[in-house]
Amino acid sequence: xxxxxxxxxxxxxxxxxxxxxxxxxxxxxxxxxxxxxxxxxxxxxxxxxxxxxxxxxxxxxxxxxxxxxxxxxxxxxxxxxxxxxxxxxxxxxxxxxxxxxxxxxxxxxxxxxxx
Amino acid sequence: xxxxxxxxxxxxxxxxxxxxxxxxxxxxxxxxxxxxxxxxxxxxxxxxxxxxxxxxxxxxxxxxxxxxxxxxxxxxxxxxxxxxxxxxxxxxxxxxxxxxxxxxxxxxxx
Numbered sequence: 001x002x003x004x005x006x007x008x009x010x011x012x013x014x015x016x017x018x019x020x021x022x023x024x025x026x027x028x029x030x031x032x033x034x035x036x037x038x039x040x041x042x043x044x045x046x047x048x049x050x051x052x053x054x055x056x057x058x059x060x061x062x063x064x065x066x067x068x069x070x071x072x073x074x075x076x077x078x079x080x081x082x083x084x085x086x087x088x089x090x091x092x093x094x095x096x097x098x099x100x101x102x103x104x105x106x107x108x109x110x111x112x113x114x115x
Numbered sequence: 116x117x118x119x120x121x122x123x124x125x126x127x128x129x130x131x132x133x134x135x136x137x138x139x140x141x142x143x144x145x146x147x148x149x150x151x152x153x154x155x156x157x158x159x160x161x162x163x164x165x166x167x168x169x170x171x172x173x174x175x176x177x178x179x180x181x182x183x184x185x186x187x188x189x190x191x192x193x194x195x196x197x198x199x200x201x202x203x204x205x206x207x208x209x210x211x212x213x214x215x216x217x218x219x220x221x222x223x224x225x
Contacts (some may be wrong), residue, residue, distance in 0.1 A: 031211065043159060043203065043215040055211045091158055100147045100207035106158035 002026045004107035006092050010111045021077045021110045032075045033093040051109030082114045119216035134191040136219050138204030146156045149205040150188045194223045
């Protein structure tokens with residue numbers, strides 16, 4: 001069964017460092033997302049991406065965040081200068097027809113720990 | 116004002132019983148409604164989605180939607196210990212994102 005894959009599974013970084021989280025969405029999907037979940041809290045929307053551009057972003061997704069689809073398969077989330085409060089599980093997700101039309105397929109997540 | 120609200124639980128039910136999970140939402144423009152299950156340390160996985168008022172059944176699961184009262188519920192019949200997880204309600208308000216509630220932790224004891 002096709003799946004969304006994410007790397008790394010766990011990354012530890014120092015405050016102020018840049019981090020890139022990588023995702024390979026399901027191959028025929030057209031809509032891509034990043035969500036995050038701080039330990040013990042709810043799953044929060046960060047950004048949606050369609051047709052090679054951001055379609056929607058949350059207040060969390062400020063100037064230190066960026067997303068990119070550098071080739072036909074990868075979808076990356078970059079955090080330029082990490083803060084302690086960026087420590088969370090980051091989930092990539094993809095879907096064929098948009099968030100409201102059916103299943104969002106989530107990857108297993110990348111746990112980011114900022115020291 | 117919270118957009119999607121759920122009781123955090125835990126909701127404890129004996130094996131074989133019906134588990135009832137509830138969710139309310141604040142935006143009347145909400146279009147589609149989803150129930151995800153999340154095991155500890157894992158990613159969310161979809162159980163069901165519902166768009167129209169009424170009930171929708173899939174195996175042991177039934178989703179119920181009442182747009183006038185702005186709530187959506189999930190019933191799990193014949194609950195099993197393997198159903199023990201956090202159940203996330205998510206809502207789409209005709210935008211390209213899902214808004215999740217905080218989740219209800221379900222414990223099914225043998």
